[in-house]
Amino acid sequence: MRARFDPSRLGRWSWALISLVLILLFDLIFTPKFFSVELRDGHYFGSLIDILNRGAPVMLIALGMTLVIATGGVDLSVGATMAIVGSIAAQVVTKSHPSVVVVLLVCLGIALLLGTWNGILVAVFKIQPIVATLILMVSGRGIAQLITDGQIISFGDKALSFIGSGYLFRVPFSITLVLVMLGLTALLTRRTAIGLFIESVGDNATASRYAGIDVRTVQLFVYAFCGFCAGVAGLVATTNMRAADANNTGLNLELDAILAVVIGGTLLTGGRFQLVGSILGALVIQALTTTILTKGVPIEYTLVVKALTVLAVCLLQSAKFRGKFRFKARVA
Amino acid sequence: MILAASLKFKGFFSPDVFINLLRDNAFLGVATVGMTFVILTGGIDLSVGGMIGFTSILIASLMTKHHLHPVVAIGIALAIGSGLGTSMGYVISVFELPPFLVTLAGMFLTRGLALIISPETLSIDHPWYEKISGIKLALPSVFLIVIAIGLYIAHFRPFGRAVYAIGGSENSASLMGLQVGRTKLRVYALSGFCSALAGVLYTFYMSSGDANAARGLELDAIAAVVIGGTLLSGGVGTLVGTLFGVLILGVIQTAITFQGTLSSWWTKIVIGFLLLVFILLQKAFLLRSRRDHRA
Numbered sequence: 001m002r003a004r005f006d007p008s009r010l011g012r013w014s015w016a017l018i019s020l021v022l023i024l025l026f027d028l029i030f031t032p033k034f035f036s037v038e039l040r041d042g043h044y045f046g047s048l049i050d051i052l053n054r055g056a057p058v059m060l061i062a063l064g065m066t067l068v069i070a071t072g073g074v075d076l077s078v079g080a081t082m083a084i085v086g087s088i089a090a091q092v093v094t095k096s097h098p099s100v101v102v103v104l105l106v107c108l109g110i111a112l113l114l115g116t117w118n119g120i121l122v123a124v125f126k127i128q129p130i131v132a133t134l135i136l137m138v139s140g141r142g143i144a145q146l147i148t149d150g151q152i153i154s155f156g157d158k159a160l161s162f163i164g165s166g167y168l169f170r171v172p173f174s175i176t177l178v179l180v181m182l183g184l185t186a187l188l189t190r191r192t193a194i195g196l197f198i199e200s201v202g203d204n205a206t207a208s209r210y211a212g213i214d215v216r217t218v219q220l221f222v223y224a225f226c227g228f229c230a231g232v233a234g235l236v237a238t239t240n241m242r243a244a245d246a247n248n249t250g251l252n253l254e255l256d257a258i259l260a261v262v263i264g265g266t267l268l269t270g271g272r273f274q275l276v277g278s279i280l281g282a283l284v285i286q287a288l289t290t291t292i293l294t295k296g297v298p299i300e301y302t303l304v305v306k307a308l309t310v311l312a313v314c315l316l317q318s319a320k321f322r323g324k325f326r327f328k329a330r331v332a
Numbered sequence: 333m334i335l336a337a338s339l340k341f342k343g344f345f346s347p348d349v350f351i352n353l354l355r356d357n358a359f360l361g362v363a364t365v366g367m368t369f370v371i372l373t374g375g376i377d378l379s380v381g382g383m384i385g386f387t388s389i390l391i392a393s394l395m396t397k398h399h400l401h402p403v404v405a406i407g408i409a410l411a412i413g414s415g416l417g418t419s420m421g422y423v424i425s426v427f428e429l430p431p432f433l434v435t436l437a438g439m440f441l442t443r444g445l446a447l448i449i450s451p452e453t454l455s456i457d458h459p460w461y462e463k464i465s466g467i468k469l470a471l472p473s474v475f476l477i478v479i480a481i482g483l484y485i486a487h488f489r490p491f492g493r494a495v496y497a498i499g500g501s502e503n504s505a506s507l508m509g510l511q512v513g514r515t516k517l518r519v520y521a522l523s524g525f526c527s528a529l530a531g532v533l534y535t536f537y538m539s540s541g542d543a544n545a546a547r548g549l550e551l552d553a554i555a556a557v558v559i560g561g562t563l564l565s566g567g568v569g570t571l572v573g574t575l576f577g578v579l580i581l582g583v584i585q586t587a588i589t590f591q592g593t594l595s596s597w598w599t600k601i602v603i604g605f606l607l608l609v610f611i612l613l614q615k616a617f618l619l620r621s622r623r624d625h626r627a
Contacts, residue, residue, distance in 0.1 A: 127611055128564045134551055139604025268430045303444030307437040318427050
């Protein structure tokens with residue numbers, strides 16, 4: 001059988017790229033002003049910038065989530081971690097007035113701790129990832145609300161707010177942050193052995209252990225890192241609104257992140273992971289949402305469209321599905 | 333485990349409270365029956381909550397906007413629910429997409445459809461409904477009947493045995509000659525039906541339909557199933573355990589409300605903590621029994 005057009009040869013993330021291109025093409029044709037980028041108040045404005053900006057938290061979480069999923073696990077608590085970190089940031093900044101560095105250290109430190117908590121549950125107590133992270137997901141919201149006492153806390157600290165609402169090189173800082181995190185993660189996983197270990201553990205944990213890989217440490221690492229990413233995302237999201245909303249920050253974002261990772265070509269069962277793919281996947285989801293909103297379609301339809309898109313991309317990625325069509329072509 | 337829960341009682345132990353417990357958790361309970369079968373095969377169904385919201389708002393709108401008789405509305409809802417479950421099962425079994433993803437998409441789909449039907453709650457005003465909601469034992473009975481039927485299917489029908497076999501080892505099951513694909517399809521169809529039924533019960537419980545109902549319920553269902561002793565990897569677990577799981581969750585919720593002093597966010601923290609305790613206890617029991625078996 002001749003090899004037909006199989007984008008997967010480019011890389012597992014090629015389907016995500018194709019989807020993204022298709023969505024943007026659709027926008028180009030049907031929404032004339034979509035691609036216009038204007039210079040206003042010294043920075044760029046436009047739908048494209050909007051997508052990148054709003055998608056920043058998901059992209060950040062997706063980075064950490066990619067590594068967790070690559071080990072065959074999942075982290076449902078990222079949304080809750082975002083809320084906790086945001087709440088702490090808001091409270092610290094309004095109650096006392098430490099420097100931004102201190103706030104950052106405290107918040108990211110706590111994020112790391114939460115991630116490590118998940119890691120301990122999974123690696124040491126061998127609890128299944130869905131259940132283990134579920135615990136933090138449920139109680140985390142409660143903790144976040146406890147910290148803010150149920151109120152929405154707004155803050156005006158300029159330095160801190162820069163993270164989510166500031167501009168660098170005329171483009172929202174959050175975008176730069178995502179690129180930096182992507183670069184860091186890529187460096188970390190591709191230039192050191194840890195990336196290989198992660199893929200190995202995800203592929204076959206038992207074999208990895210026999211090969212001498214410390215499965216426990218790898219697992220601890222990925223969950224801690226995921227927590228860290230969630231912390232950064234939480235800071236971005238909270239400082240974007242300049243308010244901490246313990247109830248709504250990061251709500252359902254964990255699902256979007258998982259979707260992004262899957263669209264990006266990383267298998268849920270673990271193994272090889274695609275960092276760029278996950279970022280593209282997150283962009284696909286965000287582009288979809290923005291396209292829908294721009295066309296004036298009521299927001300309720302977003303969910304249906306998201307569902308159908310994910311199904312479509314997954315089906316396309318599934319060799320079995322493609323196989324069905326090849327067979328039909330041969331018969332015809 | 334049930335003993336531990338009972339020990340927390342104090343002035344708790346009245347038939348009224350027990351009936352209320354069954355009544356309040358009836359729709360969750362019915363949904364967990366379907367979920368148990370799915371998890372027993374090693375899969376998962378995240379669309380449960382969305383399905384409840386969808387069926388509830390569908391029934392409500394069919395009755396209020398289209399003036400259909402409740403029986404017709406319920407029938408349509410159950411049919412559509414089972415249909416959706418079957419489609420998910422089809423994609424999972426034929427195209428071998430991961431259940432997590434497919435049912436996640438299912439969750440989005442059902443929520444979205446529900447919100448499209450109506451973003452606001454629709455209350456149901458039908459003499460039938462008022463009569464049935466009035467009967468205190470109505471919901472609990474349905475719940476118990478469904479569990480009984482589920483138990484029968486699980487332990488006395490080939491389908492049930494196939495489910496356990498697949499959960500134990502899919503490869504072995506297919507080598508044994510069991511129709512793995514068809515069974516998998518049926519568990520998701522069953523789960524779809526159970527979630528739809530749960531949605532129906534929800535409408536009786538709340539006398540209204542709400543597209544946003546049962547948000548996060550799928551996680552409660554999974555928690556109940558896990559607490560009840562079913563392994564997420566499949567093959568091990570019973571519906572009796574799930575029943576206890578549901579009751580324990582219900583007890584925790586009631587205990588917290590009884591306390592009255594804890595604010596709503598403390599509730600979440602306590603639930604998370606208790607979940608952890610139960611799971612660790614479970615692990616401890618398993619380890620001990622495994623050690624005994626080896627000795």
